[in-house]
Amino acid sequence: MARVVVDVMLKPEILDPQGQAVQRALPRLGFEGISDVRQGKRFELEVDGPVDEAALARIHDLAESFLANTVIEDFTVKVEEVAEAAK
Numbered sequence: 001m002a003r004v005v006v007d008v009m010l011k012p013e014i015l016d017p018q019g020q021a022v023q024r025a026l027p028r029l030g031f032e033g034i035s036d037v038r039q040g041k042r043f044e045l046e047v048d049g050p051v052d053e054a055a056l057a058r059i060h061d062l063a064e065s066f067l068a069n070t071v072i073e074d075f076t077v078k079v080e081e082v083a084e085a086a087k
């Protein structure tokens with residue numbers, strides 16, 4: 001079993017009001033020295049069987065057509081190995 005992670009972020013030129021709100025709150029909460037905050041989404045897909053090029057291509061299509069709004073968002077797809085659960 002493998003995990004495929006799709007990270008979706010607003011494109012750099014798109015205003016991120018939620019990230020800005022977090023950034024403004026940080027000094028009031030005692031967190032100094034953070035110059036920018038951007039908020040995004042993370043999708044973890046558990047895949048049965050091996051993740052080959054065909055599976056990655058299908059997941060890329062899924063991300064492009066359903067998980068991300070590619071007009072305003074960029075996305076990355078990466079594979080993470082999942083350790084088998086202890087029995």
